[in-house]
Amino acid sequence: MSQSTGMPGEMNRRQLLRRIGLTALAAGPGAGLLSACATAGSGGADARTPATPAATAATSAANPLGVDPKKPLEVVIFNGGNGDGYATGLHQPLYRKAYPQAEIKHVPTQKIGTQLRPRFVSGDVPDVVNNSGPEALDMAALAAEGHLADLTALFDAPSIDDPGKKVRDTLVGGVQENSLIDGVPHVLNYTVAHRALWYNAKLFAAKGWTVPKTWDAFLALGEEAKKAGITLFAYPGQVGPFYQVWNLVYTAAKIGGNQVIVDIDNLADGAWTNPAVLASVTAWADLQARYGDKAYFGLDHTQTQIKHLQDKVAFYPCGSWLENEMAKDKPDSFEYAIAPVPSVTATDKLPAEAIMVGVSEAFFASAKGPNPAGGLEYLRIMLSREGARGYTERTKNLTVVNGVAEGLDLPPAVRSAAKAQDAAGRNTITDARFESWYKELFDHSQTQTNAVMAGRVTPEQFCANMQKKADEIKKDSSVSKQTRSA
Structure with a gap:
């Protein structure tokens, strides 16, 4: 709370x-x-009331x-x-x-x-x-x-x-x-939101591909996708990098447990340099370097989602509003389905089925x-x-x-999300709240995410840069601080 x-x-x-x-x-x-606005209608009351x-x-x-x-x-x-x-x-x-x-x-x-x-x-x-x-x-x-x-x-x-x-x-x-x-x-x-990886169930069935549950299987699928001329994973670098911010944070929670997100939201000391955050950023930056396409850094969310519908991208990180957003463009050959982020390590705190709800x-x-x-x-x-x-x-x-x-x-995407939520059971990833609590930090995270995914900074530098910004906000007396316990 x-x-x-x-x-x-x-x-x-x-x-x-x-x-x-x-x-x-x-x-x-x-x-x-x-x-005038400062006094009009305020009656001299404290704005904090x-x-x-x-x-x-x-x-x-x-x-x-x-x-x-x-x-x-x-x-x-x-x-x-x-x-x-x-x-x-x-x-x-x-x-x-x-x-x-x-x-x-x-x-x-x-x-x-x-x-x-x-x-x-x-x-x-x-x-x-x-x-x-x-x-x-x-x-x-x-x-x-x-x-x-x-x-x-x-x-x-x-x-x-x-x-x-x-x-x-x-x-x-x-x-x-x-x-x-x-x-x-x-x-x-x-609304109830499910944020994870979206894919075309019909494409996977046609190719005989299995949705990966481990990171090694994810990378192996990257090789198969590459042979088929398909980019394994992409996110929009323009008007949409926050999709990948969520991906990095929720993957970190899968590795280290939901306390990772709670600490980030609470501006806890060292929250962004937590080994789980570093492992998440390292894994995603490596996957991008191997099987990504930098051209997507110049696209917005609609343009990237069109590429996804054209089967030029296998996995796309987004929320469960995606199918409705793209309903007019979705071909009959495409069926939205949701997949949890694969387990990154053998010792992840949350199981492969864990998904953000x-x-x-x-x-x-x-x-x-x-x-x-x-x-x-x-x-x-x-x-x-x-x-x-x-x-x-x-x-x-x-x-x-x-x-x-x-x-x-309900359409396939919603049914898929409901099924994934049932499979996760109580193993759900909590939502990150720094997005609304500290907009300056969230905006900074988008810039840094683009930088690390494009290889302009290392994962270690990403973590250090995010921690520096979080510390600045923590020390800024003009910013109202929020805390949560779960």
């Missing part, structure tokens, strides 16, 4: 803005606007969060692999059904940061944000500024489908733990938006049976709501 170590008392507004990525605005002609949206109407059994039925609602959706049709065709109509007088403004974008950073400075903030994609906002910094609503009321509210249950009692494990920033639930991760696709309600109660209600509707089941039908991604996907006709 995550908990706060406390916000440094001397953190100032400029330091917070630097974390959100707004120092250029703060230093420029808009400085006056920032000063968790913001709990107050009900704007009388609460009742039908309206437990006190939503003003006439207030408009603005929803910003990352229009990426999952599209935005689930919002316009499902969740928003459900909100309108409950509150027919409420006008909903829908804003789709692939540039969350570019569009929303200036708005959070000016105070013109949307009510609900799907904070996803390569330009995702720094959640810890937004929380420190008091922008993220406290989700306690949401989790404690009655479920739409069974008022005898609280919303929290309808969700899979890990949702609330992963919602915490400074000990307060601020983020709703809506976590929660992802972050949503938040704005504490300083015009309709904070409506924002929480929108999330409650998303967590209803109809909202969650419909999302899975449309996006082919499982949500964090228990039992709602039973009986659905």
Whole structure:
């Protein structure tokens, strides 16, 4: 469970803005606007105080969060692999059904940061944000500024489908733990994610290839793939190197156990120089040098995924949204299937079947938006049976709501992921949280990953460079620190 170590008392507004990525605005002609924003609507309150949206109407059994039925609602959706049709065709109509007088403004974008950073400075903030994609906002910094609503009321509210249950009692494990920033639930991760290696089951069947369970078998398959003119493994070096960051970290956890990830997230001394991290990076850099293709460092995720669909790449590291993202391009000759990363050593702490299972696709309600109660209600509707089941039908991604996907006709990728999760049992790899806790560290990890995979730095230098950045962040009093125990 995550908990706060406390916000440094001397953190100032400029330091917070630097974390959100707004120092250029703060230093420029808009400085006056920032000063106004610092006082407007804050009432002089400490920005560290968790913001709990107050009900704007009388609460009742039908309206437990006190939503003003006439207030408009603005929803910003990352229009990426999952599209935005689930919002316009499902969740928003459900909100309108409950509150027919409420006008909903829908804003789709692939540039969350570019569009929303200036708005959070000016105070013109949307009510609900799907904070996803390569330009995702720094959640810890937004929380420190008091922008993220406290989700306690949401989790404690009655479920739409069974008022005898609280919303929290309808969700899979890990949702609330992963919602915490400074000990307060601020983020709703809506989907269950499986991050591992994806391959074409039809290609493997045609070639007579077996999915490798050991690293030696992985390398042997590399020779077979090479003879067939297929690159064994590739990841996108542009707009997507974080896929390989995950791969390196989760492989390290397979070698050394989940404590490796916990230590990285906690900024523990020597976390990045742990022998398990070095062994993971060494193994992947060696595999890249032998059976990779540097041309992929210049491609983005869509371009690389097209190559994968063309059977020019055998294994591709990604999350379980992949099939839906590529549905329009996928030929009939391709059937997505998921494979855990092979065991690297004979003494790995986790077995070959171990696979990463976590929660992802972050949503938040704005504490300083015009309709904070409506924002929480929108999330409650998303967590209803109809909202969650419909999302899975449309996006082919499982949500964090228990039992709602039973009986659905799911595509091969989702069935494969579910089968892999069953095979892993309790041997699952925990999700890394430094991605959202320390965006500067996560951004640095992408640069360093490209460097080590391209052979520009050694695995030892990668570990040292990452540890140096982690130590800098640990010593930076302007960065709110988070901790977890598992």
